[in-house]
Amino acid sequence: MPLLVLFSADVMSCIFKAADVASSKSLDECHYNFFKRLTLVLTGLGTQVCILWGKDDGLNVRPPNFATYLDVILTFSRHPSLTLVHYANALWMLFFRHEHISKDKVFLTFVPKWVECTAPKIMKVSYPLSRCTNVHDTGAYACLDYDSDEEFAQFFHQCRSELLQTFRQATLVAPLVTFSYVQKWLATRIQKSMAEQGIECNYQSPTYLEWESLSQLLESILSRILVPTERPSVASGLRLLETCLNYEPSDPLLLSTLLSCVSALFVFLSMTTAERSASLLPRVLDKIFAALVFSQPGQAKDSRSRVVKNVRMHAASLMVKIAQKYPLLLLPVFDRVYATVQGLSRDPEQLSRLERVTLQEALLLISNHFCDYDHQTHFISEVIGSGADEWIALSSRAFESPLDFMTFVGLDRPPVEPSSDDLNGQNRSHILFYVNLFLAVVKRCSWPDDPDRASRGGFVVAHTETGNPVCRNPAAPHIVPLIPHFLALLKVFNGLWTPTALASLSDGYRGAHMMLELDRSNVLGTPCSASFVDHVDVSHPRAQTPLERMQHFLTMVHDTTYHILGNAGPSLGRDFYQMEGLVPDILRSMFSNLEAVPDYRLRPLVRSFLKPFVCSCPPVCYESVLLPVLAHICPFMFNHLNSKWHYIAQLYESGGMDEENTDTQEMLEDMLNRTITREYLDVLKMVLVAGSAEMVYNAMEQDDVECTRVNTTSIQAEVMSELGTLTLRNEATCQPIALCVLRALCWNDSTTSMKATNLAGPMVRQLSSDGSLTPDVAAHIMTSVLQALQLHGQHEANLGSLLVLGAQLYEILRPAFPNIIEVMNQIPNCNPQELQKLDERILSTNQKGNKLEKAKKDIFKRLTSQLIGRSVGQLFRKEVRIAELPRLGFPRQYKTPRLDETEGELELCTLFKQGDHELN
Numbered sequence: 001m002p003l004l005v006l007f008s009a010d011v012m013s014c015i016f017k018a019a020d021v022a023s024s025k026s027l028d029e030c031h032y033n034f035f036k037r038l039t040l041v042l043t044g045l046g047t048q049v050c051i052l053w054g055k056d057d058g059l060n061v062r063p064p065n066f067a068t069y070l071d072v073i074l075t076f077s078r079h080p081s082l083t084l085v086h087y088a089n090a091l092w093m094l095f096f097r098h099e100h101i102s103k104d105k106v107f108l109t110f111v112p113k114w115v116e117c118t119a120p121k122i123m124k125v126s127y128p129l130s131r132c133t134n135v136h137d138t139g140a141y142a143c144l145d146y147d148s149d150e151e152f153a154q155f156f157h158q159c160r161s162e163l164l165q166t167f168r169q170a171t172l173v174a175p176l177v178t179f180s181y182v183q184k185w186l187a188t189r190i191q192k193s194m195a196e197q198g199i200e201c202n203y204q205s206p207t208y209l210e211w212e213s214l215s216q217l218l219e220s221i222l223s224r225i226l227v228p229t230e231r232p233s234v235a236s237g238l239r240l241l242e243t244c245l246n247y248e249p250s251d252p253l254l255l256s257t258l259l260s261c262v263s264a265l266f267v268f269l270s271m272t273t274a275e276r277s278a279s280l281l282p283r284v285l286d287k288i289f290a291a292l293v294f295s296q297p298g299q300a301k302d303s304r305s306r307v308v309k310n311v312r313m314h315a316a317s318l319m320v321k322i323a324q325k326y327p328l329l330l331l332p333v334f335d336r337v338y339a340t341v342q343g344l345s346r347d348p349e350q351l352s353r354l355e356r357v358t359l360q361e362a363l364l365l366i367s368n369h370f371c372d373y374d375h376q377t378h379f380i381s382e383v384i385g386s387g388a389d390e391w392i393a394l395s396s397r398a399f400e401s402p403l404d405f406m407t408f409v410g411l412d413r414p415p416v417e418p419s420s421d422d423l424n425g426q427n428r429s430h431i432l433f434y435v436n437l438f439l440a441v442v443k444r445c446s447w448p449d450d451p452d453r454a455s456r457g458g459f460v461v462a463h464t465e466t467g468n469p470v471c472r473n474p475a476a477p478h479i480v481p482l483i484p485h486f487l488a489l490l491k492v493f494n495g496l497w498t499p500t501a502l503a504s505l506s507d508g509y510r511g512a513h514m515m516l517e518l519d520r521s522n523v524l525g526t527p528c529s530a531s532f533v534d535h536v537d538v539s540h541p542r543a544q545t546p547l548e549r550m551q552h553f554l555t556m557v558h559d560t561t562y563h564i565l566g567n568a569g570p571s572l573g574r575d576f577y578q579m580e581g582l583v584p585d586i587l588r589s590m591f592s593n594l595e596a597v598p599d600y601r602l603r604p605l606v607r608s609f610l611k612p613f614v615c616s617c618p619p620v621c622y623e624s625v626l627l628p629v630l631a632h633i634c635p636f637m638f639n640h641l642n643s644k645w646h647y648i649a650q651l652y653e654s655g656g657m658d659e660e661n662t663d664t665q666e667m668l669e670d671m672l673n674r675t676i677t678r679e680y681l682d683v684l685k686m687v688l689v690a691g692s693a694e695m696v697y698n699a700m701e702q703d704d705v706e707c708t709r710v711n712t713t714s715i716q717a718e719v720m721s722e723l724g725t726l727t728l729r730n731e732a733t734c735q736p737i738a739l740c741v742l743r744a745l746c747w748n749d750s751t752t753s754m755k756a757t758n759l760a761g762p763m764v765r766q767l768s769s770d771g772s773l774t775p776d777v778a779a780h781i782m783t784s785v786l787q788a789l790q791l792h793g794q795h796e797a798n799l800g801s802l803l804v805l806g807a808q809l810y811e812i813l814r815p816a817f818p819n820i821i822e823v824m825n826q827i828p829n830c831n832p833q834e835l836q837k838l839d840e841r842i843l844s845t846n847q848k849g850n851k852l853e854k855a856k857k858d859i860f861k862r863l864t865s866q867l868i869g870r871s872v873g874q875l876f877r878k879e880v881r882i883a884e885l886p887r888l889g890f891p892r893q894y895k896t897p898r899l900d901e902t903e904g905e906l907e908l909c910t911l912f913k914q915g916d917h918e919l920n
Contacts, residue, residue: 081141096169215260237268291315316358323365361440373458377474395485402495415508415546445475476575491589497596562604569616631732681755688724745788778817793868807860
């Protein structure tokens with residue numbers, strides 16, 4: 001509250017003048033640095049307003065001079081410097097999300113101003129080749145803030161993403177304002193483009209940059225347009241869609257951005273009447289299919305430019321998107337779409353194999369709404385066609401051994417250039433086509449969500465003990481017979497790492513098994529190298545080398561096959577888990593030669609297969625399927641991770657790890673090890689305490705996300721699942737799982753330790769109740785927690801969770817295992833009186849369940865205070881305290897006193913006295 005004195009008229013006026021003066025001299029580095037600090041101060045002030053506004057003991061009314069304050073923040077948002085825009089945007093996002101501020105009348109008047117000054121900032125900006133002096137040029141400030149193109153590109157990507165996210169939030173607050181702006185912008189841009197017909201664009205052309213930013217903004221706004229109750233008129237949206245359909249760009253880049261606009265505006269077709277939708281939908285489909293067959297003069301199927309391939313693939317992907325989001329709109333025109341796809345597929349010069357598979361994926365999504373098992377499974381057989389028989393025949397030739405596979409794809413022969421002369425390239429193309437086709441079938445085919453429709457359509461084959469229906473996937477009869485051949489392919493991939501196979505590689509393909517540049521950059525968190533940019537950006541055209549083509553082929557087929565088997569569990573259900581010989585086939589193939597497989601090839605097994613395989617397994621298959629699989633993989637994973645962490649720890653101790661150079665092979669191994677450890681702990685979470693299907697899907701679709709502050713009560717809330725109980729009572733799985741969780745507490749990664757902390761509590765409780773613990777094991781458990789406190793206690797989130805865990809485990813173990821007192825006594829300067837207090841509290845109470853008294857946690861914290869690690873940055877930290885500022889006076893709200901609290905006479909009494917005098 002004292003900081004709100006800054007909202008007084010005098011102070012706010014001075015701030016406004018200071019911002020105005022600094023903005024006029026921004027290219028002066030001193031003034032610019034002052035301007036950045038001023039921005040941080042004022043956005044910090046705004047953050048305080050967000051915290052106080054609406055609280056019972058905070059602000060109940062709008063701060064004075066709030067409009068002036070918002071004007072100052074708008075000054076930052078208008079500024080050419082994207083750094084200042086980024087600072088200000090964080091505050092605007094807080095305002096848009098705030099329950100009271102987002103509804104404030106003064107604030108709402110600033111939303112149109114914010115939209116107008118922020119939307120142009122979404123346009124892509126390049127880092128200047130030389131310093132410029134134009135105060136209105138964004139590049140001039142980029143040179144002041146960033147030292148290289150890579151640094152600026154990384155910042156710009158983050159800044160732009162956050163700006164678009166703020167537009168999504170602003171649409172929830174003022175949908176008419178955001179849509180009106182983008183509607184006007186799109187209409188104006190189309191008029192200009194129609195007048196500029198015939199121009200050719202590249203990725204740096206101003207016209208393309210405007211179209212690209214416009215399409216991104218339109219998609220962001222319309223993705224939230226159905227959420228608020230106040231929406232733009234459907235008629236205006238459909239008019240805008242028709243305007244897009246009438247525009248016929250000849251440039252593939254502009255056509256691609258136009259498709260993005262059509263995709264975003266498709267939402268209005270779902271909002272209109274059936275008659276209007278039926279009249280406009282065919283025109284939309286014609287537009288998409290016209291882009292799908294787009295070509296430029298002189299280009300044949302084998303000579304299409306990359307930009308033409310991109311726009312065609314964009315059109316095919318758009319069909320998948322609308323089939324996924326609006327299948328019921330496409331269902332009435334399914335026959336027309338199917339006939340068009342079939343016609344294009346019959347012409348060998350039209351569609352590439354990837355385009356064809358993508359269109360079939362869209363058809364499969366629509367077919368899910370046939371709600372007729374026989375009809376749907378018949379259609380799936382038409383989509384697959386002779387592919388199943390051809391895949392089985394191919395498997396018998398190419399997947400018998402690693403050497404057969406190498407000969408089939410050309411790994412044992414010198415690279416061939418050009419690619420048109422590479423005869424083995426056709427074999428690789430066949431394999432890639434089939435794995436993509438079968439992934440589309442497994443991933444997209446499903447039964448109806450509605451149980452009644454599923455029952456009427458013939459999808460329900462049984463019911464569980466609780467009465468839930470057991471459904472069959474119409475794709476199961478076509479995919480299940482192919483599962484052994486996918487497993488055979490993975491056995492071959494694991495065998496490629498054996499010494500015999502590696503020795504058979506031709507010299508030109510020695511690097512074919514290396515990690516892709518993009519994957520390497522994603523793991524390390526570094527920008528891609530210039531050589532990688534060259535072949536993904538048409539502004540730097542460069543054909544892939546034979547080695548790069550082979551690298552991409554091996555990675556794509558390997559990862560896609562794991563995705564097929566990973567999706568088989570949630571998609572095919574019991575038909576998959578009850579396959580005859582499934583477990584022996586998995587153990588002989590997928591788990592063969594794992595000791596030779598590097599982490600980047602091991603990661604899909606954990607991330608793409610094990611997670612959904614464990615989570616989707618029906619309970620009736622736990623003992624017959626999951627336990628044998630886990631009994632094989634868990635000991636391997638524990639030994640592999642434990643030895644890898646030991647190796648990396650030795651590198652750090654010996655100085656072999658160069659933390660300054662993030663692109664070394666050692667650093668890559670370290671980051672891969674951290675990533676795969678976190679993902680394996682996610683698998684153990686699903687085994688021990690169960691995870692949601694949504695968590696599995698997100699894990700398969702996205703990269704691992706750093707864990708932030710965790711609610712410490714979650715440690716107590718986790719309950720051991722049925723599968724977790726089975727694994728901890730099984731000799732083959734109990735030890736590797738328990739040891740892995742306990743060791744992970746002390747591995748040198750705070751995120752890994754946090755994940756293990758959440759599992760250790762319920763796991764130890766279950767082991768204790770089963771009587772599986774010994775005095776040595778109990779001592780090892782407490783030692784692991786104390787070591788984790790010493791290593792990770794410097795992190796606030798880890799510290800809170802570990803203290804709760806430590807006190808909880810001490811309470812569980814102390815009554816049965818007095819020897820853990822010896823472990824506690826090894827803590828430096830351990831206070832015997834505090835330890836005695838903790839023992840008395842534990843031994844004298846009969847607590848049940850997961851409840852943990854705060855007093856026990858506090859005692860445990862005092863006991864371990866000498867052990868808790870601190871980061872170097874905190875060792876010499878000096879606390880800064882702001883002196884008490886004068887409180888800003890607000891009109892006091894008086895409360896009417898009660899009668900018994902009132903001194904003197906009430907006005908009512910006076911009134912009656914006056915009446916008595918008049919009567920007398």
